[in-house]
Amino acid sequence: MIHFDNVTKTYANQSRPALENVNLDVEKGEFVFLVGPSGSGKSTFLRLILREERPTDGRIYVAGKDLARLTNWKVPYLRRRIGCVFQDFRLLPNKNVYHNVAFALQVIGKPRRFIRKVVPEVIDLVGLEGKHDRMPDELSGGEQQRVAVARAFVNRPMILLADEPTGNIDPATSIGIMKVLDRINRTGTTVVMATHDAAIVDSMRKRVIELEYGKVVRDQSRGVYGQAY
């Protein structure tokens, strides 16, 4: 599903690469934690998958596509197969729960009938049934993140990328979010989650990839957050 072939990314004006000679494979349906200190290259990794950045060196394949050969106008079609969740939710403050989720389908031109059918299903899936009309500022952080997850998943992407999705949420609520992500993973969606949350990583017992200074220092199936610590 995701294949990194000797990928190096050096940002302009920086001598040290953000990622250096990364080789890894993520299979379809896997759940992967991406761990490592700030600045270790987790976000760069995710941005490369989305093709928000291009690698300085090496090849990246996502969903069978060679990103280097993907023309600019085809990038949106790649992104339709990837869902994204962020630490800061990134909801539209002037739209309610339903319209925030529907927005993701509207802007890719899905028919209204389809939207009306699918959006409530996904809102139910993330556990927000009956809260369609709430505005984001009327929701708790955990609920807002559920909306964000619903929006990321509503188009049934093959891959779900989550960049510290529990970073702004208390531990108890985080467990709820993780359950939602796990549920999504069980539908066959590949989930890649960058996190600092040791408790979550330890409890889930999924594959863990650890980055340090842009290098993969550990890749462990059913791993924990930090064996070295």
Add this chain to the structure above:
Amino acid sequence: MRAQFVLQEVWTGLRRNLTMTIALVVVVAISLALLGTGLLFVKQVDNTRTYWQGKVQLSIYLCTTTSVSPQCHQNGPATQAEKNQIAADLRALPQVEKVYYESQAQAYQHFRQDFSRDPSFTNLVTRSEIPDSFQVKLRNTEADFNIVAGTVQGRPGVDQIVNDSSILAKFYKLLDGARNAVVIIAIVLIIAAVLLVANTIRLSAFNRRRETAIMRLVGASNFYVQLPFLVEGIIAGLFGWLIAAGLLIAVKQLGLDTLQQYFPYNIQLSAADLVEVILLAMVMGVLLCGLTSFVTLRRYLRA
């Protein structure tokens, strides 16, 4: 394509920076109206030219009993024999297309008609004071005037030879000057409008950066991301054009048509001329706003 969704986004965008939108509409309206006015002037001048090209181009006024020029004083009023000779000579010239004799009675009638708005003036002038004349239509006014005028100049019975086109030239010059001024102002305003469109769209893009970011993230095509802004610009352009259309109708009805009343001839622009100019203004407005927002967004939303 979800038309309703796009229009909703557009409406939100226009409402959010209402002041800029209004400024934009006004500037577009004024610049389009001025541009259209320039075009109307061009058409007016063209029409006037064609009108006069089909008319007399050379008037040879004859001496009468009341003529005051020293020439007429010396030779006395034109006799019938002199008139016949002049007419025959004129007709013999290859440069002359048509010669038409206007008697004093006819001339008087025309005079009364042309100055009908000023009865105190027409009442002062008697029939015998209006000279009879030969109205000559030339094949080529510019080139042939001197040749034709030369053959009859100074003959007994000939008073004055007037080149009608030289009188009109002054009028054309006036209209041309007015047109140039209007077009220059219009161009300056169009530049202002382009900058204002760019600014408004940039502001709109900034206001909607959240939406735009999410659209890109969930894989909306570039076209879909840009569409609301494009439609926004075009709608503002259309509103501006509507106002401009109203102004142009006013310019024609109250300006150009009223101006015509001060001339003895009446060459009004047709409704078709006005419609043509207004449609041209619409194309200009839509292109101006559409292209500007497109180019602005290219730079602003680049991946």
